[in-house]
Amino acid sequence: MIGVIGGGIIGVATAYELAKLGEEVVVFEKRYFGSGSTFRCASGIRAQFTDEANIKLMKYSIERWKELSEELGHNIMFQQTGYLFLATTEEEVEAFKKNIKLQNRFGVPTKLITPEEAKEIVPPLNVEEFLAGAWNPEDGKASPFHTLYAYKKAGEKLGVKFYPYTEVVWIDGGREHKWKIKTTKGEFEVDVIVNATNAWGSRINSMIGKDIVPITPFKHQLVKTEPLERGQIEPLVCPPAWNDSYVIQDGEDGGVICGTALEYKSDPDDVTPTYDFVKEVLKWAVKIIPALRHVHVVRQWAGHYAKTPDNNPAIGELVEDFYVAIGFSGHGFMMAPAVAQALAERIVKGRTKVPLDWEWYDPYRFERGELRTSAFQIG
Ligand code: FAD
Secondary structure, eight states: OEEEEOOSHHHHHHHHHHHHTTOOEEEEOSSSTTTTTGGGSOOEEOOOOSSHHHHHHHHHHHHHHHHHHHHHTSOOOOBOOOEEEEEOSHHHHHHHHHHHHHHHHTTOOOEEEOHHHHHHHSTTOOOTTOSEEEEETTOEEOOHHHHHHHHHHHHHHTTOEEETTOOEEEEEEOTTSOEEEEETTEEEEESEEEEOOGGGHHHHHHHTTOOOSOOEEEEEEEEEEEEOOTTSSOSEEEOTTTTTOEEEEOTTTOEEEEEOOOOEEOOTTOOOOOHHHHHHHHHHHHHHSGGGGGSOEEEEEEEEEEEOTTSOOEEEEEETTEEEEEOOTTOHHHHHHHHHHHHHHHHHHSOOSSOOOTTTTOGGGTTTTOOOOOOOOOO
């Protein structure tokens, strides 16, 4: 039996993939499923990264995203509405060109477009201050709610047992013995553990005396406007030089989700939103889309980026039969389909066809002082 700790998108998708391979799986979630970062994310999915490992992983993940509604038997609202990054200086245009070349090398069809072309894609965009855009029409978005629900339902059909409001408080055993997982709902014995608790990941690793993945939770927030007519800001639009701010129209109801890189170190259980975020994010949002000035904000919420020192997750085997997939640094939703499949195949078969570079994401790299190039992060 395999015990997955953490009921966000990574834990639930991994449980499903494990069950698909014939494993008996239990998942422990201390609150309700999705209550961590997953239900608080901006729904964005992109292959526009600036390093080989993340580009390849996300290229594959997008292929999986395309299949999921049919495979899981529920519409997860995946739409390839693209990501549009906007450059404000010549130096940025040069950096975009370099990134585009790298992305093209691995089959990601990003191209450099003019401000006029950008305005055709996003009609209310203020193009005056932009010199060029990096546009990948294959990037997109999906509903975090429907995706988690779909994986969970499909997992249940394959026999996965999901335990909500069941906090893991201690772990014993390992090596030749089974793992004993002590929870608020009793004790469980499992052969393999997957730690999928992201921002809480270090706490679970500490329970087995292996707190070697440095994760710092940073509170990140979003606001959302009242619903607008669809088709106006369908891609995620981000001028990185404007404090990594972004806007994206919700794929379901048409409200505009707005984010910016105002972050605070914070306990992952503290999800209280702050007023200074509203002022900061709206300052940038109305610069990107001036017409948003006339639209009401109806919601604000907070979640956490579980940041590692190089903004890349830690994925792999920490000790025998104890795996981690944590520290997603703001990219766990988009990566989940690929990571879940790769991890499940590695655990069950010892190998995977997913192009996941285990060396790049090695949880031991921090201890060895081998940081990777920082993963390209926004908001
Ligand atoms: P989580 O969803 O956080 O799940 C971990 C779970 O573990 C939690 O539910 C928690 O309750 C549970 N847990 C913790 N401790 C215990 C315990 N002791 N016992 C049992 N359960 C426990 N990512 C993208 O890809 N695209 C985006 O556009 C995007 N936008 C974002 C915007 C914001 C504002 C935020 C905050 C995040 C965003 N992210 C985005 C990041 C994304 O939300 C996360 O990377 C992703 O949801 C991580 O999923 P997870 O399953 O690893 O973690």
